[in-house]
Amino acid sequence: MKILVIIPAYNEEATIQNTVLNLQRICPYDYIVINDGSTDRTGDILDQSGFHHLDLPVNLGIGGAMQTGYRYALEHGYDYAIQLDADGQHDPNDLETLVREMITSGYDMVIGSRFVEKTNYKGSRCRRLGILYFCYLLYLACGVKITDPTSGYRIVNRRVIREFAREYPIDYPEVEVIARLAKKGYKIKEVKVEMNARQGGRSSITPFKSLYYMTKVTFTSLIRAIFS
């Protein structure tokens, strides 16, 4: 059974080394860092540390970077692929939980959720409201109950890897891909995971981008729900 951990990284010089070292220390799976056209020292750090990575010549955004990882996983015959953020928010200790759940449940995607059970997560009220909004949107549009649709900590099987390698949204893909998979009849499940605060660097989500995020995801999810 081959498992690949995909780590998309854009300007993560502050955290990338610790994230990969933690991963190497904790889990035995293969990994690949997708350096998404970083303009800081991320590329140098990856080279000097000898971490397994792939350099995109220009910045494609999180969706383009993840899709590159899925294409790599497909080409190299991986059975499962896991997304792990480079900013240290995802705790590699939970990887085993995700993998175990994926294999025993037979689901197509397992999402690491902060809300399916009580965790130590303390997000801002705005962020929690946004997440709640997406939960209801997904329920109304696709009939799936997902408590943490914006979580990027997720594992997918080979069927979904093939699907993602073919088509994956460029920006803010998390909610949209759940809508796509749900409409196509893929089975999605959540398990509890702990998430850390961002360990360094800056979040790319500004108030304006949040507005774009919500509008874009609402539009695409509804369009898919109605017409697909």
Add this chain to the structure above:
Amino acid sequence: MSSVQWITVALAFLFLIQVISYSVRNQLRDRQAFLWFSLSIIGLLAAFGLEPLNRFAAVLGISYMPALVFAIAFLVVLNVLMYQSIVLSQHEEKIKTLIQEIALIKHEQKMSEREEEKDERQ
């Protein structure tokens, strides 16, 4: 022909020359060149046929013919913009795929170079 119609015809003709010039220099290609060539011919015909346009507007109950022309022109420009956005989206997808292909190939190349170095050392 009235002086206004002469000016309209001259402008439409200049636009047609502009499109032909861009096409000759390959700045407009294939489908895009054909699209703009067709539009400029339609514009030229409309400039010559102001009288039929007046009658058509009257049939539709529009007393001020230029309002009809502007409405049609607006719809045409809107559709051209939509077409351009579709082409842009298609190109965006193709460019993304190419970038990913380049990155994957370069990665494979780097890996095989490392393997070769290892073999040489052994």
